[in-house]
Amino acid sequence: MGEAAWRWRTIEHTGDLAIEVEAPSLGQLFLAGAHGLVGVLLGEEAGPEKPERPKATVWRELALEGPDREVLLVDWLRELLYIQMSEDLLLAEAEIGELAETRLVARAGFAPPPPGKGVERELKAVTYHDLEVSWRGNSWYARIVFDI
Amino acid sequence: MAVEGYRLEKIDDYRWRVPRIGPMLTEGLVFADQDLIPHIEQDKSLQQVANVACLPGIQGPSIAMPDIHWGYGFPIGGVAAFDLDEGVISPGGVGYDINCGVRLLRSDLTVQDLRPQFGKLMDTLYRNVPSGVGSSRSDIRLGVKQVTEVLLKGAAWAVKQGYGWPEDLERIEAGGTIEGADPDYVSQRALERGRQQVGTLGSGNHFIEVGYVREVYDEVAAAALGLEEGTVTAFIHSGSRGLGYQVCDDYLKTMLRASEKYGIVLQDRQLCAAPLPSDEARRYLGAMRGAANYAFCNRQMMAHWVRETFSGVLRQSAERLGLRLVYDVAHNIAKIETHRVNGSEKRVCVHRKGATRAFPPGHPEVPEAYRQVGQPIFIPGDMGRYSYVLVGTEGAYNETFGSTCHGAGRMMSRKQxxxxxxxxxxVRELEDRGILIRAASRATVDEEISEAYKDVKNVVEVVHHAGIGKMVAQLRPLGVLKG
Structure with missing residues (x-):
C-alpha cells in the first residue's frame, strides 16, 4: 500500500475534537489513527499531506488486550498519548505485529516533535464516546473523539 | 445504543422536558429559553441527556443546564444524582478534568490604579504562572510522597507550604480538602504526571483573567462577597491537569469491565459505571477525590502567584491590595450530598459535569461569611465579553440537586x-477593545474566540429567572492569560 492508502481528517464536534480515519486494512487503520493523533497534537487538520516526521529514535514493544477492536483502538491511542505526555515523544513509525479482535502487538518507534514544530495542542484523552470501527465495503473506517 | 426518538416539550419559559421513552428510567429536564433551544438542538447533547436518564438508580430527572453542549458520555452542563444503594457512579459523569473549577480573587484596586502598569502586570503574570501545552515550573517538581500529601490535603497542603493564606481555606468548596481521598487507588502513571504539573494552568479553555466589577445587581450579596463596582478582580480557571485525566482514563477501563460484570446496559460506552456499593466505585471515589484535591491545590498555588505578581508590579503587599479570595468552586465532580428527593432528605451521589454547585443561604456547607446570601457561583463567559457572579438559591437546592450552569457553552467546533x-x-482586535491577551499558542486564541461561545448573559439570565441561581454582579475582562 502506498503512502496515500490511508487518510485521516478532523470533523466537527462542538465540545471536543474528533477525527475520521480510513484505511484499506485494519492494521493500517490503527496506524492511520496513530498518525491522526500525532497530526492533531501538531495542530494539523488532515493527513497525510506531507507526513515528514523525524526518524524514530526510541522503540517500544506494545502488547494490548481489550474486549473488542474498538476498545483496542482507543487503548492503542491512549498508550501513544501517554508516552507523548510523559516523555514528549511522538509516534514516528510503527509495525503492527499481530492484530486480532481482542489483541494488538506492535513495535512503535518514537521521536521528539519535529524541530520548530512543537506540540500545539494538549489532548486530555481518547474517549469511547461516539466511537466507531467498521468495514465500509471497500475500506476500514474509524471515528475517534478526543477530549481537549 | 443511544436513545433514539426523544422529544422536547416546553414546560414554561425556562424549562423543557425530554419525556421518558424506551430505556429511559426518568425524564430529562433542560433549563433554557426559546432562544437557546436552537443552539442546543444543533448537536447530540439532548440525546446525551436521554442516555444519562437510562443509568440505574437515577434520582429525579436527568438535568441539563442552559450552557449544555455535546460532550462525551454525559453532556457538558449535565447533572444527575444517584441512589447510594441502587445507583451508580460514572467517571464519564465527572469528566477527565476532575474538579475543573473557578476561583475568584477580589481587590481594593480600581481600574485606574492598575492602568499605568497593566501591560507589565500581564507580562509578569505570563512569566510567573506556567501555561500552555505540558507546562510546568522548572523550580517545582514534587516527589511521589508530596503528591500523595496533595491528594490527601488539597489546598491545605499548598497553604502549609506557604502558597496563600490560611483564611483562604474557609472560602473554598469543602474547605479545599475533600474527605475520603485515597492515594492507594491512584495509579503510578497518574502520580508521575502529577509530579510535574502542580501549579500549572494548562491549555484549551483554561485561563487567568484580570477584570473588574462592571455592574452590581444585588448590593447585599456583592457587599458580602467583597465586590464593589469599578474594582479589580482575578479569575483562575483550571483543574487537575494530567493527574486527573489519567485517573479518569484508568477508571474508565475499570468501569467498562464493571458495567459488564454488574449487567449495566450502556447507551454510550463513555457512560460506563459501577454500582455505588461496589469495590470499583469505592476505588474510583477515593482516586477521584484525590484528583479533586490536587485541583484545589493547583488553583491555590496559582492564586499565590497572582498575588505575588500584583504585589511585585504594584510594589504593595497583597494584603494591602486587599487581594482576598472570594471563593473557589468545582464544576466537574461527583459528591455524596444530602438532598430532598420526593419530599424527604436523602444521601445521593450528585454528578456535576460542567455544572456548578449552588447551595442556598443557610446551608451548613456555605462559608460563615456568605451564610446569609448563599454560596458564590462563578460563570465565566468568553474572553471578549463578560462573566457573572451569582449566589446559590433554595430553588437550585429543591430542583437541581443544588446545581447551576458553569459557563457560556461552546456553539462552534474548534475547527469552525x-x-x-x-x-x-x-489578539489585536481584543487589544483595540482594551483587553490584553497573553497566550502560549495562537491556535488556542483562535479556537477560543468570542463567537465560538453562546452569549453567557443569555445563559445566566435563564438560571436567574428559573430561580436556580441569583445574579450578583457582572465582571468585564481587562487582560486574559491563555494556555
Whole structure:
C-alpha cells in the first residue's frame, strides 16, 4: 500500500475534537489513527499531506488486550498519548505485529516533535464516546473523539 | 445504543422536558429559553441527556443546564444524582478534568490604579504562572510522597507550604480538602504526571483573567462577597491537569469491565459505571477525590502567584491590595450530598459535569461569611465579553440537586472557530477593545474566540429567572492569560 492508502481528517464536534480515519486494512487503520493523533497534537487538520516526521529514535514493544477492536483502538491511542505526555515523544513509525479482535502487538518507534514544530495542542484523552470501527465495503473506517 | 426518538416539550419559559421513552428510567429536564433551544438542538447533547436518564438508580430527572453542549458520555452542563444503594457512579459523569473549577480573587484596586502598569502586570503574570501545552515550573517538581500529601490535603497542603493564606481555606468548596481521598487507588502513571504539573494552568479553555466589577445587581450579596463596582478582580480557571485525566482514563477501563460484570446496559460506552456499593466505585471515589484535591491545590498555588505578581508590579503587599479570595468552586465532580428527593432528605451521589454547585443561604456547607446570601457561583463567559457572579438559591437546592450552569457553552467546533478567525488578528482586535491577551499558542486564541461561545448573559439570565441561581454582579475582562 502506498503512502496515500490511508487518510485521516478532523470533523466537527462542538465540545471536543474528533477525527475520521480510513484505511484499506485494519492494521493500517490503527496506524492511520496513530498518525491522526500525532497530526492533531501538531495542530494539523488532515493527513497525510506531507507526513515528514523525524526518524524514530526510541522503540517500544506494545502488547494490548481489550474486549473488542474498538476498545483496542482507543487503548492503542491512549498508550501513544501517554508516552507523548510523559516523555514528549511522538509516534514516528510503527509495525503492527499481530492484530486480532481482542489483541494488538506492535513495535512503535518514537521521536521528539519535529524541530520548530512543537506540540500545539494538549489532548486530555481518547474517549469511547461516539466511537466507531467498521468495514465500509471497500475500506476500514474509524471515528475517534478526543477530549481537549 | 443511544436513545433514539426523544422529544422536547416546553414546560414554561425556562424549562423543557425530554419525556421518558424506551430505556429511559426518568425524564430529562433542560433549563433554557426559546432562544437557546436552537443552539442546543444543533448537536447530540439532548440525546446525551436521554442516555444519562437510562443509568440505574437515577434520582429525579436527568438535568441539563442552559450552557449544555455535546460532550462525551454525559453532556457538558449535565447533572444527575444517584441512589447510594441502587445507583451508580460514572467517571464519564465527572469528566477527565476532575474538579475543573473557578476561583475568584477580589481587590481594593480600581481600574485606574492598575492602568499605568497593566501591560507589565500581564507580562509578569505570563512569566510567573506556567501555561500552555505540558507546562510546568522548572523550580517545582514534587516527589511521589508530596503528591500523595496533595491528594490527601488539597489546598491545605499548598497553604502549609506557604502558597496563600490560611483564611483562604474557609472560602473554598469543602474547605479545599475533600474527605475520603485515597492515594492507594491512584495509579503510578497518574502520580508521575502529577509530579510535574502542580501549579500549572494548562491549555484549551483554561485561563487567568484580570477584570473588574462592571455592574452590581444585588448590593447585599456583592457587599458580602467583597465586590464593589469599578474594582479589580482575578479569575483562575483550571483543574487537575494530567493527574486527573489519567485517573479518569484508568477508571474508565475499570468501569467498562464493571458495567459488564454488574449487567449495566450502556447507551454510550463513555457512560460506563459501577454500582455505588461496589469495590470499583469505592476505588474510583477515593482516586477521584484525590484528583479533586490536587485541583484545589493547583488553583491555590496559582492564586499565590497572582498575588505575588500584583504585589511585585504594584510594589504593595497583597494584603494591602486587599487581594482576598472570594471563593473557589468545582464544576466537574461527583459528591455524596444530602438532598430532598420526593419530599424527604436523602444521601445521593450528585454528578456535576460542567455544572456548578449552588447551595442556598443557610446551608451548613456555605462559608460563615456568605451564610446569609448563599454560596458564590462563578460563570465565566468568553474572553471578549463578560462573566457573572451569582449566589446559590433554595430553588437550585429543591430542583437541581443544588446545581447551576458553569459557563457560556461552546456553539462552534474548534475547527469552525479557527475558520472564523482565519485572516484576523484576534489578539489585536481584543487589544483595540482594551483587553490584553497573553497566550502560549495562537491556535488556542483562535479556537477560543468570542463567537465560538453562546452569549453567557443569555445563559445566566435563564438560571436567574428559573430561580436556580441569583445574579450578583457582572465582571468585564481587562487582560486574559491563555494556555
Amino acid at each position: 472557530a479557527k475558520r472564523t478567525a482565519q485572516g484576523r488578528a484576534i
